[in-house]
Amino acid sequence: MEGFGMIGRKIKGVMIAATWLVALGQHVHAADDTSLTPQTELVIVVGASGTPEFGEQFSNWVETWRQVSEKAATPMTVIGQSEPGDSSDREQLKSTLDELSVESPTPLWVVLIGHGTFAQNAAKFNLRGPDVSATELAQWLQDSERPVVVVNCASASGAFINRLSGDNRVIVTATKSGVEQNYARFGEFFSRAIASPDSDLDHDDEVSVHEAFLRASAEVRQFYETAGRISTEHALIDDNGDGRGTPATMFRGTRAVGKAKDDAELDGREASRLTLAPADARLPFTKAELGQRQELEVQLEELRQRKSTLDAAAYDAELESLVLQLARLYQAAEQRQQEAP
Known part of the structure; x- marks a missing residue:
């Protein structure tokens, strides 16, 4: 079974795959509220x-x-x-x-x-x-x-x-x-x-x-x-x-x-x-992105709990879809971090 640490590493792995979305013009848009806020x-x-x-x-x-x-x-x-x-x-x-x-x-x-x-x-x-x-x-x-x-x-x-x-x-x-x-x-x-x-x-x-x-x-x-x-x-x-x-x-x-x-x-x-002390390199997610990330993490946990009821192909397909969506959020935040003065 996959914990969020493994999921996090998988997200990093699919970040490269997610970049083709940008190449095709499917740009990742920041949420309407792009102001950054304290995490806690x-x-x-x-x-x-x-x-x-x-x-x-x-x-x-x-x-x-x-x-x-x-x-x-x-x-x-x-x-x-x-x-x-x-x-x-x-x-x-x-x-x-x-x-x-x-x-x-x-x-x-x-x-x-x-x-x-x-x-x-x-x-x-x-x-x-x-x-x-x-x-x-x-x-x-x-x-x-x-x-x-x-x-x-x-x-x-x-x-x-x-x-x-x-x-x-x-x-x-x-x-x-x-x-x-x-x-x-x-x-x-x-x-x-x-x-x-x-x-x-x-x-x-x-x-x-x-x-x-x-x-x-x-x-x-x-x-x-x-x-x-x-x-x-x-x-x-x-x-x-x-x-x-x-x-x-x-x-x-x-x-x-x-x-x-x-x-x-x-x-x-x-x-x-929920975490108070973030990693040193925490990405600057917006409020809306934080909400999206939490919802996707909930779906990942629910998928993990349903793994025994799914065949391998169906499980991998759902996992890939969720991880790619998370990758888009990480990509947008990473780009914002790189562009920051």
């Missing part, structure tokens, strides 16, 4: 640290995210590190999300770094001043018409999944439930993973949310095993909208190998398409 917008929320030791650790995680955002040319907003002002961190978070909850193909990432609590069936993320609950965060994001990634690195964060899960959402939590309330180390490993090329499991030169989740989960397990301690955190990822979440142990590489109890669809498919 990032909001980092730093909660109440409780102790100077935790505060220093959280600051280090933020710095890792800052380095990634600079490399990716991603706008980054940090809430919770400035001196307290007239408005609380909770109010600043709400107003920031209100401003960013717009119709856009550009994904919005919200990363929560800190501690969490779960009591009386209410999950909360601890802020300086009033805390924010999972229910409130869900309400603030409910009108967003853009892809949303929420990475909650706090203890008791698993209870956020059933509140935030939905279409066009990727939710990552450091714990599998609200009961796991000890300090969570997942945030440290996830920030490292999203920044490290070693996390690129499918070798497509980018680290997806899914890949960072898998690597961070593995490093959390290794930490507790090395320390000879029982793990008090078990991360989950949810991107199919069912509000259940899937642990990293259900995957081999990036492919799901486990099975849910009721044969429900496992998560990971959408998360594998």
Whole structure:
């Protein structure tokens, strides 16, 4: 079966074949909206640290995210590190999300770094001043018409999944439930993973949310095993909208190998398409081209899942058609990159 890394290499291979389209006058036109846009917008929320030791650790995680955002040319907003002002961190978070909850193909990432609590069936993320609950965060994001990634690195964060899960959402939590309330180390490993090329499991030169989740989960397990301690955190990822979440142990590489109890669809498919830190040579796709590329990638994944039901000739024909369409998008972006001053 072909992963997106292999598909990416195949696209490069057919780029040469696609050039004959231009020679025949079938020029690849850029989309109506040719303005380039940041690939992602990032909001980092730093909660109440409780102790100077935790505060220093959280600051280090933020710095890792800052380095990634600079490399990716991603706008980054940090809430919770400035001196307290007239408005609380909770109010600043709400107003920031209100401003960013717009119709856009550009994904919005919200990363929560800190501690969490779960009591009386209410999950909360601890802020300086009033805390924010999972229910409130869900309400603030409910009108967003853009892809949303929420990475909650706090203890008791698993209870956020059933509140935030939905279409066009990727939710990552450091714990599998609200009961796991000890300090969570997942945030440290996830920030490292999203920044490290070693996390690129499918070798497509980018680290997806899914890949960072898998690597961070593995490093959390290794930490507790090395320390000879029982793990008090078990991360989950949810991107199919069912509000259940899937642990990293259900995957081999990036492919799901486990099975849910009721044969429900496992998560990971959408998360594998979202990346924050792009390859150094990322091509300048337009908004419209990004949407087209995502749709073609969806069709490629669906074709891969249907491979066993097709004869080889039919599969190859459909694959070639989709890859050629992707090649045209890459060719247009590559030409634009070459013509840039």
